[in-house]
Amino acid sequence: MLLKLDSPKLLSDVVGIISELVTEVRIKVNPNGLSVIAIDPANVALVSFLLPKTAFSNFEVNKEEILGINLDSLKNVLRRSSIGSNLVLQTQDTNLRIEIHDKIKRVFNLALINIEQEEKQMPSLEFTCQIEMPSLDLSEAIEDCSVVADSCSFSVQEGKFIIEAKGLHSTKSEFSGDEAKISGEKGKGKYSLEYLQKFIKACKLTDKAIINFAEDYPLKLEFPGGNFNLAFVLAPRVETED
């Protein structure tokens, strides 16, 4: 395989975000593009990332290859690229060869690792509520919640989308139909802010976020980019008290 990427900033940012959830991943490269599906060690969150063939300026892939990668190492290498750099990725023996073409050509060889895991799939889920809103507004509401608690709830009530959190103190953000595209009538899910705060780092990558949830059911948070797709699934916090 030989992949060429003209602006590596997106890949570098996404790898940085995923590396906060999992340390070792299987990166799949096949004729459709480059993709990652991984589950965090606590089995609470799943991340799915697809960078399609069309995102690359050169994409030579004959057969599917699975690359076992330590994400911290990959992150550190990608950070060495700058905005104007080009990136060339190739497999070579047991290495991923990464060329950074800047003023000077630099080469990194990342040792591939053997990851003893079955392939993950995006679970098939059915949600009762879907919200499409500016990713920045979502990010602000999540950060508000982090000030008062370690979990927050998403709900639709009377046509409004509500994000709220309660601890000793409490907070609430309401979004009307003018501020978000709201589908679904009822439903309330409670989710860990520790994970949500990691996910919303992706808010800088896309203008829009799509939030899918249902009563006491997993959350799916999608960041649909022009030429990539990044999504997270998070198990609900089901608490008997409350």
Next chain:
Amino acid sequence: MLLKLDSPKLLSDVVGIISELVTEVRIKVNPNGLSVIAIDPANVALVSFLLPKTAFSNFEVNKEEILGINLDSLKNVLRRSSIGSNLVLQTQDTNLRIEIHDKIKRVFNLALINIEQEEKQMPSLEFTCQIEMPSLDLSEAIEDCSVVADSCSFSVQEGKFIIEAKGLHSTKSEFSGDEAKISGEKGKGKYSLEYLQKFIKACKLTDKAIINFAEDYPLKLEFPGGNFNLAFVLAPRVETED
């Protein structure tokens, strides 16, 4: 009560500064405005802050209310506002309700706490020296002293105002009548730099600082803003050696 503030940055900054001295305070709201007088746990420093009625764009207060507040919590909420935000403060049962009006309206409820303390008063003090100077120059001189020692002295000598500190190394800044408005003839007080460094964070809020002191006597540091008043009182360090 209902208080509306059009630019919450000043309140946010002041709460941040006071929160480094005390964690829980009684905020008094009466028809004159909002005020705080608090003493740090070590009983070494007092802070006094007044935000008068005229600083608010809406000020509906019928009777005096005392709000027991955890300053870290309040600071974290106020930091969620941005420069263009409006703030609406209301008491509601045992909460302080804080609305941040931005693009989206967000609501926080801060639990009020019971503070078992008598009301503090600004002590009545008589100083022999008063210096009025640019707050930035004061800040620089205090930072200079912090490089060499953990306390510094303020003195007036031969018409000059002198800030100096001595450890293994020493430093000295002199201000003539051109650089500061100097009243008083003699007097030298020694004060803890740990506290002074916390106080001078207020130098960014006002152009001018007023320093009042006397021989082995408390210091009073005033930051007179256009529409607020912030002042600190600090006990002297009286040392037998020296």
Next chain:
Amino acid sequence: MLLKLDSPKLLSDVVGIISELVTEVRIKVNPNGLSVIAIDPANVALVSFLLPKTAFSNFEVNKEEILGINLDSLKNVLRRSSIGSNLVLQTQDTNLRIEIHDKIKRVFNLALINIEQEEKQMPSLEFTCQIEMPSLDLSEAIEDCSVVADSCSFSVQEGKFIIEAKGLHSTKSEFSGDEAKISGEKGKGKYSLEYLQKFIKACKLTDKAIINFAEDYPLKLEFPGGNFNLAFVLAPRVETED
């Protein structure tokens, strides 16, 4: 002695860089200028700095003086100067008196210390390879290596200058004759990245860096400024395996 320096930023930066290698140094002031030669406590690196007489706007030195200085203290004082400041250095009894002339004149007295060490000399070394290149390119290549290992090697191979590092992962930067002025035919030296990363902080001070090395032999890294000279010597890492 009385030395006056119109822009103290360079001295402040250099003192900061040297202070990461040694804590106490003998600063020599003689009619030629101000100079430091020091060896780090592990005896692995030597630093040499010369600020010639012509770099000062006033330079009154009758006889050689040796100033024993704690570099952290000097660094902290120099950092209190700003870009437009002037600096006046004088010896006074057992102190180095440092005046910072800003809007306000500030005086620091640094206690001189007694350093029981013989005078260091720049060792006389003969190198087989010399590379002259943009200091920024060197800095980037060193930082690349730090991502994968704790030492890197410099070599000349077939007219190219190569910087590479190998751990579990590896990296390599190649510089042709277009990108660097390369003298010497063969030779490969391996050096500690911990030290090199400290040295390359000097890359911001000069456009050009000169790298001298030979097979399993010390490295000399020079940063020739318009009006100063800063150089480092580093012992090689000679390893039996590899």
